[in-house]
Each structure stands twice: as structure tokens, then as C-alpha cells.
Amino acid sequence: xxxxxxxxxxxxxxxxxxxxxxxxxxxxxxxxxxxxxxxxxxxxxxxxxxxxxxxxxxxxxxxxxxxxxxxxxxxxxxxxxxxxxxxxxxxxxxxxxxxxxxxxxxxxxxxxxxxxxxxxxxxxxxxxxxxxxxxxxxxxxxxxxxxxxxxxxxxxxxxxxxxxxxxxxxxxxxxxxxxxxxxxxxxxxxxxxxxxxxxxxxxxxxxxxxxxxxxxxxxxxxxxxxx
Amino acid sequence: xxxxxxxxxxxxxxxxxxxxxxxxxxxxxxxxxxxxxxxxxxxxxxxxxxxxxxxxxxxxxxxxxxxxxxxxxxx
Numbered sequence: 001x002x003x004x005x006x007x008x009x010x011x012x013x014x015x016x017x018x019x020x021x022x023x024x025x026x027x028x029x030x031x032x033x034x035x036x037x038x039x040x041x042x043x044x045x046x047x048x049x050x051x052x053x054x055x056x057x058x059x060x061x062x063x064x065x066x067x068x069x070x071x072x073x074x075x076x077x078x079x080x081x082x083x084x085x086x087x088x089x090x091x092x093x094x095x096x097x098x099x100x101x102x103x104x105x106x107x108x109x110x111x112x113x114x115x116x117x118x119x120x121x122x123x124x125x126x127x128x129x130x131x132x133x134x135x136x137x138x139x140x141x142x143x144x145x146x147x148x149x150x151x152x153x154x155x156x157x158x159x160x161x162x163x164x165x166x167x168x169x170x171x172x173x174x175x176x177x178x179x180x181x182x183x184x185x186x187x188x189x190x191x192x193x194x195x196x197x198x199x200x201x202x203x204x205x206x207x208x209x210x211x212x213x214x215x216x217x218x219x220x221x222x223x224x225x226x227x
Numbered sequence: 228x229x230x231x232x233x234x235x236x237x238x239x240x241x242x243x244x245x246x247x248x249x250x251x252x253x254x255x256x257x258x259x260x261x262x263x264x265x266x267x268x269x270x271x272x273x274x275x276x277x278x279x280x281x282x283x284x285x286x287x288x289x290x291x292x293x294x295x296x297x298x299x300x301x302x
Contacts, residue, residue, distance in 0.1 A: 038269050039272075041268075044264075044265040
């Protein structure tokens with residue numbers, strides 16, 4: 001049994017691999033990495049949104065379904081000024097071979113860059129490794145980074161469970177709506193649904209809010225409107 | 228999107244060098260060659276590392292070596 005101040009082996013392993021954990025609303029950690037499209041810096045994406053996502057390993061089945069699903073939403077993301085970039089702890093050669101395999105066997109072209117993070121530099125910077133699942137593979141992480149390179153949302157999924165593209169699209173649509181209209185979005189929001197006004201912070205503002213035309217208010221702090 | 232393959236220019240590399248016939252921003256280059264902006268930035272960086280382009284106040288232009296490289300292919 002470990003004494004006071006001593007770590008168990010599991011705790012020690014967790015401490016070794018979990019170096020970084022980015023925070024929402026702060027600048028996304030910068031990096032330069034080898035990818036299937038050459039050496040890329042995060043700053044190369046300044047001016048557009050970016051979905052940076054990790055997968056556990058090339059040539060594995062769930063990851064393949066996810067790559068196909070990401071490819072399927074890429075055009076829609078581009079129309080939203082949003083780029084895609086994948087990552088796993090595999091070599092560029094493995095990535096290239098896998099992408100070519102997906103094209104040949106599944107008939108799907110993978111057009112987004114994939115980071116070959118063999119030294120785990122980006123994975124550790126972004127807290128992509130969950131030692132409880134694997135010390136050598138990234139879990140299924142998604143980082144939504146805005147045009148100013150601020151980290152706006154994170155999704156973490158386990159190795160076993162493929163991600164949902166509808167939710168990733170919905171998330172970016174919601175964030176872009178928030179930025180454009182200074183509103184919040186309620187649970188299960190979809191484009192076209194009513195949005196939420198941020199709650200008033202003073203008594204006077206609360207009184208104004210409940211008397212404001214064009215709003216649907218249950219109470220002073222809970223008001224929705226159409227865009 | 229490699230621009231240089233050994234000593235030779237790829238078609239993309241040539242397209243980029245031609246776009247830099249006069250000083251341009253990365254956004255202007257993107258509009259000329261029709262590539263995603265991040266890809267343009269990667270390629271411009273590659274050209275700079277190869278000594279074929281330079282940047283000043285956000286505008287990219289050809290170096291003497293870049294102009295020579297462009298002429299090479301035309302010869």
C-alpha cells in the first residue's frame with residue numbers, strides 16, 4: 001500500500017501522460033506538426049474555425065467509420081468557414097496508407113490533413129491521452145477552435161464509441177450563432193429554433209427585460225426570441 | 228501540398244510562384260490559385276524555406292532565386 005505522498009502505479013502513469021489540459025475560452029495551445037499535407041502550424045488556420053479531432057489508431061474499424069463520417073460533413077463545414085484536421089499517434093506513412101485504403105475499399109476520399117503525432121507532443125498538449133483507456137493511443141477527442149484561435153468547445157469520447165457528426169455540426173452552428181447575435185442556445189437547439197437571451201445582471205435590466213416586446217419570457221431570467 | 232519535389236517545382240509550386248509575380252498577401256494568393264487558406268500558408272512557408280519567396284509586412288514576393296526558378300521552367 002503506498003504511504004502518504006506516494007503515488008500508485010496508476011496515478012504515476014496518469015501523471016506521466018496527462019501533461020496538458022486546455023481550457024475553454026483560452027487560446028488554443030499552438031503547435032507545429034507533421035501531417036499528411038506537410039508541416040502544419042495551428043496558426044495556419046487563423047481566420048477560420050477548426051475542428052481538431054483525434055482518433056486512437058489507423059486501420060481500425062470505428063476510426064474508419066469516423067473518418068468517413070468526417071469526410072461526409074467536410075463540404076458543409078467549409079461552407080461554414082470551418083476546416084478539419086485529424087490526429088493520431090501514428091506515422092505519416094501509416095496515415096497515407098490508411099487514407100489510400102479508405103479510398104480504395106470504401107470509395108471515400110479523405111481530403112483533410114491528419115497529424116502524425118508520433119512523439120505525442122500535440123496529444124499531451126491537448127490532454128488527448130486517457131491512461132485509463134490507453135497510454136499509447138489518443139481517445140476520441142474533438143476541439144473546436146474559432147477564427148481567433150480560441151478554444152471554444154471540447155468533446156471527449158471513449159475508444160469504444162464513434163462520435164456523432166450531427167452534434168459536431170450543431171455545436172459549431174450554435175457557437176457561430178452565439179458569436180453573430182450575442183445570444184445563447186438552449187438544450188437540443190437547432191438552427192431556426194428560438195435562442196436564449198443572456199440573463200439580465202441588474203434589477204433595472206431585469207425590469208426592462210420582462211417588458212421588452214418580441215420576447216417569449218417565462219420569467220425575467222428566462223427569455224427566448226426568434227433570430 | 229508540397230511545392231518542391233527535390234529540386235523541381237511541382238505544378239502547385241509553379242502556380243504559387245506565378246501568383247507572386249507582384250507582392251501579395253496570403254488571402255490574395257488564395258483567391259488567385261483557389262486553394263484553402265491554410266494550404267496556401269503552408270506552401271508559402273515552404274517556398275520561403277527554399278529561399279524562393281520572402282515576406283514583408285504580410286506581403287509575399289519572389290526572391291531572385293524564385294524568379295530564376297520560375298524562368299527555369301519556362302525555358
